Amino acid sequence: MMALLRRDLTLALRSGGGFGLSLAFFLIVVTLVPFGVGPQTATLAGIAPGILWLGALLACLLSLDRIFQLDFEDGSLDLLATAPLPLEGVVAVKALAHWLVTGLPLTLAAPVLGLLLNLPDGAYSWLLLSLATGTPALSFLGAFGAALTVGLKRGGLLLSLLVLPLYIPTLIFGAEAVRRAADGLSPATPAMILAAITAATVALIPYAAAAALRINLK
């Protein structure tokens, strides 16, 4: 398992692409917003939590198809499926690797982009916390979508259509936690629901995704 995690992280770093691309996409989406809605600081502060969460979510979506597609094409996935690792474990490790190279950098970059959108003072720690607890769910749900679409040519668009509806609860409670913190209210309730969604996703998705992979491999 550790060997697989190390391999995936090495590949992500060496092949460039996925790693920096999501971060750059996030940066560009967020900097485009003030051009679109105008520079009024009050307007920007009001929509900042939603924009930051939506930007992170879309950036995360960009690299999802790489989770299994490359391994499928070069035959590694067949070999991993017949290896002594449980396929559920393979899915969990690959989703974790995806989070480490996309979700984690997005989380760390978000406060800097919050400054651009005039996010109110009290909301920064909750922005970090909500993205840190919410983005793992995005990676794991994405791994499920990637497992469903793995053998398909040009499955990327279908993958987006499958996964985006599943992202709705995470988006609602993640953005709500930040918004409450920005308004000076207690963000504990949405933050806890967000954590619960992530916990359930991380626990259950590997089984569903492994089942989808088995069907696609035969």
Add this chain to the structure above:
Amino acid sequence: MELRVHDLACRRGEVTVIEGLNFRLAPGDCLVLRGPNGSGKTTLLRTLAGLAPPAAGRIELDEDAILYAGHADGIKAQLTVAENLAFWARVYGGADIAPALAAFRLGDLRDRQAQHLSAGQKRRLGLARLKVCPRPVWALDEPTVSLDRETVATFADVVADHCTAGGSAIIATHVDLGIAGTRLLDIAPFRAREDGDAGSPFLDAAFDAEPAR
């Protein structure tokens, strides 16, 4: 570890390609699969490896006994030869990769990225994986494609050593490997009838079967 196959039928997609196949593979045996293109050699090997459930019949083999090597070698272009091999060695319990590199003359290439290897060198790396994954039954699909004559002989020696050590191998290939004691299995006679009922993919036995590992 003996492999026994009883009345096996294999399915590729919705089409049954092989049916009524029986054979045994005892320790020390080397079985070469013959059959024209499209006769189901790959499908049979994937079924044996557990990647696809059998459409009918039974495969008796311990779950973790078979090592599958398909057309694609599962090599990562951005990793070096040694890193590719070391990954599989760790997945299968951490064997030393040096003997495997030496056997397939990859020692000089160990720090080269796999994307800069020739097709034959990639195949040698793919075959070197067999030596770091300690499993008794090898299921190999066209292992000699793009190998030169010398390397085919090396590969035949590796398979012969494996069988002498109590392992066994089932190999789909069109070339003569020259391994002593090889049995031939021609699967052409087991081809499923064209009018065999393909049936609905949602109602057939394949979906009711236990998920394969």
